[in-house]
Amino acid sequence: xxxxxxxxxxxxxxxxxxxxxxxxxxxxxxxxxxxxxxxxxxxxxxxxxxxxxxxxxxxxxxxxxxxxxxxxxxxxxxxxxxxxxxxxxxxxxxxxxxxxxxxxxxxxxxxxxxxxxxxxxxxxxxxxxxxxxxxxxxxxxxxxxxxxxxxxxxxxxxxxxxxxxxxxxxxxxxxxxxxxxxxxxxxxxxxxxxxxxxxxxxxxxxxxxxxxxxxxxxxxxxxxxxxxxxxxxxxxxxxxxxxxxxxxxxxxxxxxxxxxxxxxxxxxxxxxxxxxxxxxxxxxxxxxxxxxxxxxxxxxxxxxxxxxxxxxxxxxxxxxxxxxxxxxxxxxxxxxxxxxxxxxxxxxxxxxxxxxxxxxxxxxxxxxxxxxxxxxxxxxxxxxxxxxxxxxxxxxxxxxxxxxxxxxxxxxxxxxxxxxxxxxxxxx
Numbered sequence: 001x002x003x004x005x006x007x008x009x010x011x012x013x014x015x016x017x018x019x020x021x022x023x024x025x026x027x028x029x030x031x032x033x034x035x036x037x038x039x040x041x042x043x044x045x046x047x048x049x050x051x052x053x054x055x056x057x058x059x060x061x062x063x064x065x066x067x068x069x070x071x072x073x074x075x076x077x078x079x080x081x082x083x084x085x086x087x088x089x090x091x092x093x094x095x096x097x098x099x100x101x102x103x104x105x106x107x108x109x110x111x112x113x114x115x116x117x118x119x120x121x122x123x124x125x126x127x128x129x130x131x132x133x134x135x136x137x138x139x140x141x142x143x144x145x146x147x148x149x150x151x152x153x154x155x156x157x158x159x160x161x162x163x164x165x166x167x168x169x170x171x172x173x174x175x176x177x178x179x180x181x182x183x184x185x186x187x188x189x190x191x192x193x194x195x196x197x198x199x200x201x202x203x204x205x206x207x208x209x210x211x212x213x214x215x216x217x218x219x220x221x222x223x224x225x226x227x228x229x230x231x232x233x234x235x236x237x238x239x240x241x242x243x244x245x246x247x248x249x250x251x252x253x254x255x256x257x258x259x260x261x262x263x264x265x266x267x268x269x270x271x272x273x274x275x276x277x278x279x280x281x282x283x284x285x286x287x288x289x290x291x292x293x294x295x296x297x298x299x300x301x302x303x304x305x306x307x308x309x310x311x312x313x314x315x316x317x318x319x320x321x322x323x324x325x326x327x328x329x330x331x332x333x334x335x336x337x338x339x340x341x342x343x344x345x346x347x348x349x350x351x352x353x354x355x356x357x358x359x360x361x362x363x364x365x366x367x368x369x370x371x372x373x374x375x376x377x378x379x380x381x382x383x384x385x386x387x388x389x390x391x392x393x394x395x396x397x398x399x400x401x402x403x404x405x406x407x408x409x410x411x412x413x414x415x416x417x418x419x420x421x422x423x424x425x426x427x428x
Contacts, residue, residue: 112159130145169204176218177218180221180222183219195212235268238265240284243281246285254281300333304333305330312351313354397416398413
């Protein structure tokens with residue numbers, strides 16, 4: 001990014017931005033010391049001197065900070081580039097460190113072993129050579145794995161190594177065609193079921209995903225289609241029975257009832273995969289109108305919740321303090337297990353119902369008149385979305401109802417405003 005900006009600046013005649021902040025004299029002295037050590041042969045290259053130089057620069061930065069002077073933090077690449085630049089200016093030739101005699105002898109040995117077939121791939125030979133390179137004494141310069149890989153690859157190619165072909169052998173293709181025909185004839189359910197037998201007969205070394213992909217492709221060419229068998233009426237009745245059990249609260253959800261459903265399906269004479277059965281169970285629940293995360297509260301459960309709600313409304317217990325005893329009481333009574341969040345929400349709803357008495361309080365004529373005025377205001381300003389006219393109208397209606405004397409929540413005002421607007425335009 002900086003190079004592109006500098007090129008544009010040169011073309012336009014503007015001053016070029018510096019690649020980094022100027023080096024402090026104390027930092028320059030540290031860099032000069034390590035450059036002299038590099039030229040003297042103490043370090044094989046700038047990369048070997050880099051960690052020691054960074055530690056010295058950190059100490060210089062700490063002393064400057066203690067004296068009230070702030071020095072910039074230098075990145076690893078910035079220090080490395082500066083050392084290399086100063087070394088080149090001092091006369092160090094720009095070349096890589098050549099391999100020593102011991103290193104060339106070691107790499108040649110592994111290249112010959114690779115060419116003779118002792119190692120299957122260049123990676124295996126390079127990995128073994130890389131491990132042996134670390135054991136050399138005296139220790140040679142640090143070599144990256146990729147450099148050793150390239151050197152062994154080039155040396156073994158000069159020795160006559162045949163490049164490895166990743167294509168399937170003729171015998172392997174015949175094996176895959178035979179098993180593809182078996183899958184198309186129905187002797188195997190799919191390629192995954194035939195994978196152990198294919199591995200036993202296949203002479204080539206391939207991954208499981210590669211084998212499955214190739215066999216499926218050949219089976220499709222023979223007319224095989226990975227379609228699932230249709231569900232019989234008896235199986236669908238079993239799924240519907242368990243879906244109704246989830247709706248009435250026998251199971252906490254479809255995941256809790258799918259294992260028993262699988263057992264019932266096996267008893268009916270047909271085994272199905274768990275994911276497929278779970279999908280069928282969820283689809284039946286959607287047809288029955290079941291909403292995920294909400295379970296119907298039975299009348300006996302509501303009686304237990306009402307007992308604690310009356311205590312909360314009377315001030316005997318707090319809402320949060322009553323949630324866990326209510327949940328334990330439901331569990332001791334033998335009802336389906338409820339989560340703490342479910343019990344807390346239901347306890348709050350029942351407590352509010354006990355506090356305001358039976359039924360909902362109807363909106364008075366004054367409240368409806370205030371609601372109609374805010375509906376008209378919202379329709380006039382609804383084109384200016386950034387002013388959020390609907391939210392302003394809800395807040396205004398809430399203030400008007402409080403001024404009139406009604407105790408309405410913001411949620412109730414929003415619902416009544418929307419419902420009355422639909423009635424006004426005949427959309428309800």
